[in-house]
Amino acid sequence: MQHQQLYTTLNNGIQMPLLGLGVYDMYQQEAEQAVSWALETGYRLIDTAAMYNNETEIGNAIRQSLVQRSDIFVTTKVHNDDQGFDPTLRAFDKSLQNLRIDYIDLYLVHWPIRATRKETWLALEKLYSEGRVKAIGVANYLIPFLDELQTYNSIVPAVNQVELSPYLFDKDLVEVCQNRKIQLQAYTPLVRGLRMNDPKLLAIATQYSKTPAQIILRWAIQHGISSIPKSANLKRLQENFNIFDFHISPENMSFLDGFNENLRVVEDPMDLF
Template identity: 65%
Template sequence: MKIEQPYTKLSNGIKMPLLGLGVYDMHSKEAEQAVLDAMEIGYRLIDTATLYNNETEIGNAVKKSGLPREQLFVTTKVGDSDQGYDSTLKAYDASLKKLQMDYVDLYLVHWPIKAKRKDTWLALEKLYTDKRVKAIGVANYLIPFLEELETYASVVPVLNQVEFTPWLFQKELVDYCAERNIQLQSYSPITRGQKFNDPRLLQLCDKYGKSPAQVILRWNIEHGIATIPKSSNKTRLQQNFDILDFSLSKEDVAFMDGFDEQFRICENPMDLL
């Protein structure tokens, strides 16, 4: 039985799958094959970035998949060196060309670069009001960055993509985004495997008969947090997608919230404040 995957409705009304494929650190043929495998399994969201240097391969895979474009949700991000008003507009065109698409579903500011983030956001607003992109959002915007954005933005970001795991449980950010209808999306959601041996996690894996990745990804879904695990292995792609046939109890979700130890894989965005 094929289980319908969960979607969320973003604040501007567009539908986005809660579970998607992240394609960081995938190169040429590997990226193309992983996207094709993922589509076959049922993934409909792909998260790339100019920085990942694989937009062309993602575009090739989308074409080869034969799936209608409107059934897919494609995110890309403006890279740090392209930030600024005119350069962001140019970077968007360059991304579209590589992706071989005439729009992306979601365009994100990849990192809040101090001197450039305001102009970059204003360029995203221009793309949005010109109806060249379906939705705009940010990544790595912790609360101080969102507060600053509020002082000049005329469009509220629909989504904030941040590093977020049980070991980096940011309750204040969850609440802040929920109050403003900003969808949270977790990156490096399975800690690149670094916390798979946590005995508290393994206890839950035994209880539910699921793998560490599956329990962590399900924890995201229970919180209504979108998530984009990366895999270029077909078995693991399938495993990460098979999280829709079970749920975690409220008590176990709260138990996992308590794993927080401010553990990070990526740079702390606060260093850019």
């Protein structure tokens, strides 16, 4: 039995599902099939990016789905090569064209590229103020990037999507985002499987009769953090979604919070600062 998806209200009042599907490194038929299965399973947030080269397939799956477009939250991101003011506006049009959907729910600056991140953000503000996108945000913005953004933005990002897991748990970033009303979203929350055999994690999973992946995803949700685990496997997709029927105790949440080992599986954004 699938339980109800949980939602968060972004700082501009729109609703976003807390759990979504990330489609990084999925191509052609695999990408399309994964999104179709995800929507059938109950996922309502699909996260892609121009850089992933699969917007066309993602759009196909969304249009072919029996789920109403208004019930699906679609995120895409501006490619690093397309950053800058005018190039970003063109890149947005191209993403919309590739997806072949009427609108994009959330548009993100994919990486904080030093030379172009300011102009890129200002382009996103223009898209938003013209009503061309429902929400705008950033990805891979650690605290120094968010502080810098505050010196020129007139719109607070609705979302900040970063690499985050119990093994990379930046409490300061969580706090800053909460204080500034920026919804934090975790990508690679399952650490690409690297810690699924951690005895500490397995002990908690056993306690709740859940898988290690389900424990990690539930942990994020209880922190109010959105997460977008990636899977193209139907069984895995269903397993990752099946996290709405249990609750991790405060003691176990604190225990999981202590797993941090600054384990990154993706580049460190600070290398760009």
